[in-house]
Structures are given as C-alpha cells and as structure tokens.
Amino acid sequence: MRRLLIYFLFGITGTVAVFFLFIWTGTLNPLHSSPNAHEKSAALPLGKAIYEAKCTTCHGDDGKGDGRAAALLNPKPRDFTSGMYKIRTTESGSIPTDEDLARAITNGLHGSAMPDWGPFLSGDSLKAIVAYIKSFSPRFEQEKPRVAHISAPVPSSPPSTADGKRVYAKLQCASCHGTDGKGTGATATELFDDWGDDIVAANLTEPWTFKGGSTARDIYLRFRTGMNGTPMPSYLGSASEKEMWDLANYVVSLARKPVWAMDAEALKTFYAAADAEAKKNPVQRGKYLVEAQCVGCHSGYSADGKVLPEFKLAGGLVFDLYPFGKFTSFNLTSDKETGLGNWTDEEIKRAITQGIQRDGSRLLPFPMPWTSIAQMPDDDVNAIIAYLRTVPPIHNKVPMPGKPNFFSYMWGKFEMLILKKQTPGYIYPMKDFTKEAE
Amino acid sequence: MKKFLKWTAIVAGCLVVIGFLAFLYFIPPLTMIPQTAFTQPLAQALEAPLKSIKDPAEKILAERGKMIVGRSACSDCHTPQGSQGPNYNEFLAGGGMKDEFKLYGSVISRNLTPDKETGIGARTDAEIIRVLRSGVSHDGRVMTPVYMPWFDFSNLTDEDKYAVVVYLRHVKPVRHKIPEYSSHSDFEILSETAGDYAEHQRAH
Known part of the structure; x- marks a missing residue:
C-alpha cells in the first residue's frame, strides 16, 4: 500500500517536471501561441517582417483590411486581396504601379489613419514591403498596370477656373460633393464602396484631406483614373483633357484656409460657424464625438484583441x-x-x-x-x-x-x-x- | 474585576481590528466624495496652460485643444497619481497609469508636457499628430490598440488634432522620466526584428 503511494507521488512529480520543462523551453508558453510565432526569425523575408510589425494592426494578418483596429477607422483600411486601389496613375480598373504603392506608403494617405512611413521605410525596405503587399492579390501576377497618359497641364488662370466651374456642373459633381464642394450633396449620405462600407464624398474645400495629394495634377489624376472600388468614376470619355484640367484648377480654387494658417479674426468666425453648424445638426456632431472618444472602450473585442x-x-x-x-x-x-x-x-x-x-x-x-x-x-x-x-x-x-x-x-x-x-x-x-x- | 478587565481588553481588541478593516473598506470613499471634487480640480488644471498665451490666434486654437484634451480623458492616464488622487501640479507629466495587458505586456503612460528631454518638447508637430492619427510613435514603432486609444483619436479632423498639439505645447513643462514599457507581445518582438533587419539591409 505504501509502495503504491510512492509510485503515485513519483508519477505526479514526473508529470509536473515535464510540464515545467515544456514551459521552460517555450513550447507551452501561452504568450507565444499565435500560429505564426514559430516562423519569426531573421530568416523571414524582409517584406513579411515589416508587414507584420507595421501593417497588421489595421490591414490584418491576411491583408484583408480587417486588423485589430480596422472596425473603428474611417475610412476602412485597404483590403489588399482585392488588388483594387483608389490612388493610382493607371487607367480605371487597372492595378497600380509599384511607384503608386510606394508613394502611398511614403506619403501616407491624408484624411485617413494611413501615416507617412517615409521616415521609417525607404530603399530596400520600401521595395520589400511593396512586393509583399502585391503578393496578397493574384491580379499583380496576371495583369500589367496600364499607365494612364497624362496630357499637358492647363495652367491655372481665371478663365480656366471659370470653365472648370461649368464642367463641375456639367458632370454633376455637386450631386455628391455639393454645390459648394463641401461633400454634402444630395446623395452624399448614401455612398458605399465595393465592400459595402459607408464612405463620404470628399470635402473639396479641405485639400489637406485629399488622400492622393492636393496639387492640380493629383486632382486631375483622380478624375482621369477614377477611384477603384468607390462611386468616384473615371471621367475619361465624358470629359475632354482640357475640361479635366480646368476642373482640377477649379477644385484647387475651392480650397479654404486651414486653421493653422488663420489669424485670430478668421479663427473666431470659423469656430463660431462650426459651432452653429454643430448645433443645427446634433446627430452628425454626436457621431463625430462618439467615434473620436467612446467607441474604443465601448466595443466588443475578440479574444486576440480585435474590434468586432x-x-x-x-x-x-x-x-x-x-x-x-x-x-x-x-x-x-x-x-x-x-x-x-x-x-x-x-x-x-x-x-x-x-x-x-x-x-x-x-x-x-x-x-x-x-x-x-x-x-x-x-x-x-x-x-x-x-x-x-x-x-x-x-x-x-x-x-x-x-x-x-x-x-x-x-x-x-x-x-x-x-x-x-x-x-x-x-x-x-x-x-x-x-x-x-x- | 480581573474578569471584567480581561473582557474589556478582548472587546477593545476586536473593535480595533474591526475599525481597521472598516478604515480600509471605506477610505478613500470615492463614491461618497461629491462629483465636483473630481471635476473642479481637473477643470482648473485644464485651464491653467491657457493663461500664459499671448498670441490671440494661438490662444483660440489652444482653447479648442483644451476642449478636446479635456473631454478625451487624456489626464486620467497621463497625470501622475498623488496621495489624494491625481497630482495636477504635474499635469500630463505621465506615469499615472500602468496597465498590464493579458495580450500585450505592460505599458506606462508617457510624459506629454513640453519638457525637452523627458516629454514631447523635442517632438515635431507631425510626430505628435502621427501618434494621434495612426498610433505610430516617433521611432516608427506601432502602438497596439487598446492601451493608447489612437484609433479613437484618428477620427478627429486634422484641424482638431492640430489644436491638441497647440494646447500641449503650452502645458507647464515637467521633468519626469518615464521608463520604457516592457512588452512580451509577439508584436513588439517582431517590430524590433524588422527595424534591425532594415538597418542591416541599408548598411550593405
């Protein structure tokens, strides 16, 4: 009877020892149980290593644009598996060039949570991350980017801007972007992208929020190539090259001063108008406030820390x-x-x-x-x-x-x-x- | 008489223990303190940086930033704790919150005052805005969601983010070194690997 007890204790001690051995060697470490954990070493391809360190929080492990923070961001992070990109220098529907992707990573996309990675990623690192992002979509293997021909720019001048205003009316830009360009057109609240997410028409008076940049050339490219995956089409065919440049010049002229360039008088009027607008439209104001301070804690998370x-x-x-x-x-x-x-x-x-x-x-x-x-x-x-x-x-x-x-x-x-x-x-x-x- | 003394001593002993337990249970009775005892000192601390601003345009922007910093509860984590609640003499000097995350490791709130060495004095506007907008710190490290709720602040307009920066530039600078956070998450380990690897690639 006593011998049995000793064997029993031996068994327990042995099991515990093996268990601790596992923990010691890291096999059972619960903190390193993610599926990719064992792959992590310097042998990783550079692009993948950078992607997992910098990009997964928003774009997700599989590049589907469903990272931990994705659900709370406006606009939503890009789904790389679709091969569809808004900011390109290529024809409507085409995949972007490597330079387009590199530019988006270096400069960031204004008006979204995509930062400028320029100070941290350049040279080989940048090339590697572009290559890795391309690998999410088979389109980059099957297709070649069709680079859009950019015509000679029409320099900005009062007549060109006036013509641009006529083009703005002719192409019915106002139905989404509003007659004043503030993105409050009749259909602006009913816009969805190809993934079914709510999106807003750009406020054309705030050029610092233009994702692809705010020069006349950048704006011309958005009409010329369209923004794939969104209701913003390419106007190639419905407008002449001159009309598109005129329109670009007109949109540039719509810009208002940002607060960091205003003097005290202008700031006073600006904020008074903003407060009056907020009072008139409390639901919109409330949405802005809630999304900027409440959703982070008041949302459901999955066990691995992703907002559901x-x-x-x-x-x-x-x-x-x-x-x-x-x-x-x-x-x-x-x-x-x-x-x-x-x-x-x-x-x-x-x-x-x-x-x-x-x-x-x-x-x-x-x-x-x-x-x-x-x-x-x-x-x-x-x-x-x-x-x-x-x-x-x-x-x-x-x-x-x-x-x-x-x-x-x-x-x-x-x-x-x-x-x-x-x-x-x-x-x-x-x-x-x-x-x-x- | 001896018996009486003995019982008195026992009862007194019990009372001391019960009293001590009650002391621990009720002090500080946070839910018995009037609300204004929490909100008033915070309001004063928020107001203080505005007083020294001379430039009228900057003052309007800082007032706007104050509203955002105030309502976003920055101070709840970023002001150090004193013996009686937050120490508003060191408003936003960091260290007020140490959180351990079952998934991500432990973090300590940073010093947000414009101190050159330990605060944000040496950071550019763009670097501060990048944190609010994308959770990417000045050295390119990505902040995992939840601890610093940048994914909330990312939805602020660019102009509101700028107003926050203007306000933070006028907070009283406090020298308060915050230790680097320890993290045992896969995320951070990877982040280091990628950075080192990139350096290596550039050097060759």
Whole structure:
C-alpha cells in the first residue's frame, strides 16, 4: 500500500517536471501561441517582417483590411486581396504601379489613419514591403498596370477656373460633393464602396484631406483614373483633357484656409460657424464625438484583441481594476433590454457627466471618464445623446459592476495605502464574448 | 474585576481590528466624495496652460485643444497619481497609469508636457499628430490598440488634432522620466526584428 503511494507521488512529480520543462523551453508558453510565432526569425523575408510589425494592426494578418483596429477607422483600411486601389496613375480598373504603392506608403494617405512611413521605410525596405503587399492579390501576377497618359497641364488662370466651374456642373459633381464642394450633396449620405462600407464624398474645400495629394495634377489624376472600388468614376470619355484640367484648377480654387494658417479674426468666425453648424445638426456632431472618444472602450473585442465590427458600440471590454473589481464597458446601442433603449435622456446625461447609474448608485471616477465628459459644453453632451439614439440596437448583455470580494478588496486597499504597492490593472475582452459572437 | 478587565481588553481588541478593516473598506470613499471634487480640480488644471498665451490666434486654437484634451480623458492616464488622487501640479507629466495587458505586456503612460528631454518638447508637430492619427510613435514603432486609444483619436479632423498639439505645447513643462514599457507581445518582438533587419539591409 505504501509502495503504491510512492509510485503515485513519483508519477505526479514526473508529470509536473515535464510540464515545467515544456514551459521552460517555450513550447507551452501561452504568450507565444499565435500560429505564426514559430516562423519569426531573421530568416523571414524582409517584406513579411515589416508587414507584420507595421501593417497588421489595421490591414490584418491576411491583408484583408480587417486588423485589430480596422472596425473603428474611417475610412476602412485597404483590403489588399482585392488588388483594387483608389490612388493610382493607371487607367480605371487597372492595378497600380509599384511607384503608386510606394508613394502611398511614403506619403501616407491624408484624411485617413494611413501615416507617412517615409521616415521609417525607404530603399530596400520600401521595395520589400511593396512586393509583399502585391503578393496578397493574384491580379499583380496576371495583369500589367496600364499607365494612364497624362496630357499637358492647363495652367491655372481665371478663365480656366471659370470653365472648370461649368464642367463641375456639367458632370454633376455637386450631386455628391455639393454645390459648394463641401461633400454634402444630395446623395452624399448614401455612398458605399465595393465592400459595402459607408464612405463620404470628399470635402473639396479641405485639400489637406485629399488622400492622393492636393496639387492640380493629383486632382486631375483622380478624375482621369477614377477611384477603384468607390462611386468616384473615371471621367475619361465624358470629359475632354482640357475640361479635366480646368476642373482640377477649379477644385484647387475651392480650397479654404486651414486653421493653422488663420489669424485670430478668421479663427473666431470659423469656430463660431462650426459651432452653429454643430448645433443645427446634433446627430452628425454626436457621431463625430462618439467615434473620436467612446467607441474604443465601448466595443466588443475578440479574444486576440480585435474590434468586432458587429459589436461596435455594444460594449464588452472588461477592466479588471484590482482591488476595485471588474468593470465591463456598457452597451451604448439603442437595444431596449441590454442597451440604452429604455434610458431617458436625463438618465444618460446623469450617467456620463455625473457618474450616477440608473439605480442612483455612483460610479467610480474610472474607468468610465465621466469627470472628463463633465468638462464638455452642454450642446456636445446633448449631441452625443442624440447620436446614441440613432445607433441600431445590438443585443449584448453586459454585467453591471458588482461588489468585489470583501477580503480581496480590503487586502488590496491595505497594499495600496499602507504598503504603497503599485497594483496594475488588467484589460481584456468579456470572457464569454467570442462565444456569443459566433 | 480581573474578569471584567480581561473582557474589556478582548472587546477593545476586536473593535480595533474591526475599525481597521472598516478604515480600509471605506477610505478613500470615492463614491461618497461629491462629483465636483473630481471635476473642479481637473477643470482648473485644464485651464491653467491657457493663461500664459499671448498670441490671440494661438490662444483660440489652444482653447479648442483644451476642449478636446479635456473631454478625451487624456489626464486620467497621463497625470501622475498623488496621495489624494491625481497630482495636477504635474499635469500630463505621465506615469499615472500602468496597465498590464493579458495580450500585450505592460505599458506606462508617457510624459506629454513640453519638457525637452523627458516629454514631447523635442517632438515635431507631425510626430505628435502621427501618434494621434495612426498610433505610430516617433521611432516608427506601432502602438497596439487598446492601451493608447489612437484609433479613437484618428477620427478627429486634422484641424482638431492640430489644436491638441497647440494646447500641449503650452502645458507647464515637467521633468519626469518615464521608463520604457516592457512588452512580451509577439508584436513588439517582431517590430524590433524588422527595424534591425532594415538597418542591416541599408548598411550593405
């Protein structure tokens, strides 16, 4: 009987030893369990290494434009597998040249989250990343880029600009871009790209947001070649070369001064007009505010840290703030049962500016930053509420902050106050969340 | 009499323990402090950098930036913690938040004051805007989403991002060195490999 016990203990010790051996050698390290982990070494092709370090956050591991942050970005990151690119010097429908891709990477795409990689990637690195991005789509092997012939530019002059204005009317640019060029045409709110994502018509008065650059030549190229995958067609055939150059000159003339070039008087009028516009259109203002400060935490994440587009604004990010307990970001959609559907405007306002929950209990000053939202002007808070009312309902039940375990809470306080120990917080997706997503 | 003393001592002992536990449980009673005790000091700290601005155009822009910095809760993470909540004497000097991420490793909030060595004093406008817009730091390193919510701020207009930069340039500079963050994520390891490899390629 005693011998049996000894064997039994031997077995346990052996298993534990093997287990730790695995951990020690890294075979079982949970932090390195991603499928590509074992491939990482200096032997990786340079393009792939750069891509995985710099690009996957937005464009995804497979180049489908579905990286961790993709769902929250406007416009959405490019899907490289389609081989379709907006900013090209090639004919409509054609694949871009290597130089087009290199230029986009070096200069970035203004008005989007694509930064200028010029300071970090050049020479062989740039060539390698262009080659790797091309490898996502078979089109680059099957087709050759058809470079567009660029005609001699028509220099900018008042007559050319006036002609351009007539072309603007003739080609019905105003139906999307608006008569004033501010991107508020009749159909501007109903524009979708080939992937079904909402897109906006460019505001032609803000040239610093033009993705492909703001010189007359850049603008001419956008009409001449079209923007593949978007409702912006090529006007080759419907307009003469001169008309396209005139139009480019006209669009250049629409530009207004950016705030960094304005003097005090101009800034005052500009911001007064912007505030009046925001007051007139609170839902649009609210959308801008929510997308620039709320969605990051109030969205559902997959277990590997990717924002799930189907749970945008539906809550589900857990903040484990020892010793205060766990806090899950709330469902902000208009779902009646699990979201804000049954909340009154007053209740929402009280929660986000004073940290008072629906049942009257108080929120801590973190992780929900109601202390910061309390700094906002009243109009902006109302605009946020107005926009949240329009968010389509998504059913996602989120646990309310509960009381933490009494003893761990007290021990945590003791550590923080008496022992002065730094206690880090943890952030991770709601546990059963991915199951729910399936 | 002896028995009475003995029991008194026991009861007193129990009370001390209970009192100490109650002290730990209720202090600081964050949800019993009035809201203005949190919002007022923050509002004052946000307002302070505006006072010294002479140039009228810059002042209007900085006011705009103040609104954005205020509502975006930058201070919640980027202001160091004092004994009684955030230490607003060192507004935005970093180190206020240390987060450990089960996926990405640990990060410490950076110093956002215009100090030349430890803050953003030596960074260009374009470098600061690049962080807000794309989560790419001055050395080309990519910030993984969640800790610094750049993917929220990316949706700010370029003009609003610029206003934030103008405001940050006027915050009181504080010398406060923040340790580099440790990361055990695959992401960071790769990032280093790629950088080194690129250097190597250029050298040959």
